[in-house]
Amino acid sequence: MQNKIKTVAQISYVYLHIDMDYFYAQLEEKRHPESLGKVIAVCMFSGRTEISGAITTVNYLGRKIGIKAGMPIISAKKLAPDGVFIHADREYYAEMSARIDMIIRANCEKVVQASIDEWNAFDPNAAEIGPKIKQVIQNEMDLICTLGVAPSVLGAKMAASKAKPNGLLILDTEHESKMINESIVEAVPGIGKKTTEALGMIGVKKVSDLKKTDPILLVETFGKKTGTWLHDLALGRYGAELGEEKEQEGISRIGTLKQQSRDIEFIMQKISELEDDAKKWLFETKKSYKTLALIFITDDMALHTKSFTFRNPLPWNEDITKEKRQLLEEFLKQNSLEIRRIGIKFGNFMDLNGQTTLF
């Protein structure tokens, strides 16, 4: 304890993860003061029946009584008969997200937006900047969020997960590896149900258990990429890079049919509506695409896709009636179930000379 002046190298707290708490529902709370003290859930209504649809986000009051994203609205209403159920307004959420993005960019050296309500950032002074960002978002937008600050991107993200809602957790190298090692493997982003189950079979429950696991076994079980990554995790090699901001790789629109159907004209009609909307985006962003896909959700809720890649990129206004119909007919030939929801996706963006638009 002699050397109290020793500076904990600030360079070790370089990454931030910023996560808006129950983002859509929090925004709607502000617009619906009558929801104060109540469950508020943001919903996507399919238009099929009065209440058919699913929950997108719910506040913590709702989560406490078991309402979750993805749940049918009718199930949620049974759990919270007095809850406030709001139509999703994605445009508004995107606007608010852009404002938060500006606040974060004004404060950090490097920023990558990870989703509509999540950011990763780099700054040598992350430990000082983190609390400040939280305060500015609170003051300027009246919104709460959770921040994690740590020596690695992974540590920052896991710190935020642990601290939410309305939290701030700053970890140095030692506490970061302690937190990660003591976590159950499922808490690590990138480890889902399947990997968790497979790890459980070889006796791995916590990240620290990975230390006792033969790396060769990990590679044999999970393949080179995942196996090596898991071994690195055990050794405390979390990887430091922030990654590059990625361009959007596709544009898709999905909708629910008024009733389930196998009628080609009826389905083609719905596809055209969705196509028009997606093409607006292609036009506005000046994208040409090489891949066209149709997305089918059958009566049993299973999702299927059929896609077609053109030899050359197509401009937004090129007629693709023939290809659409072909994909639909092919699907109907291979599947006997009725279609409940239908979608269209344009992807594999290129400029018209065939150069990729992604870096």
Added chain:
DNA sequence: AATGATACTCGGC
């Protein structure tokens, strides 16, 4: 064996 393209499925919010 590694790499890349394509088609398709899964999972998070």
Added chain:
DNA sequence: TTACGGCCGAGTATCATT
């Protein structure tokens, strides 16, 4: 016990090419 949206990127399977 069922019920059920609309996106996105990541992951996986398969095949051709090197």
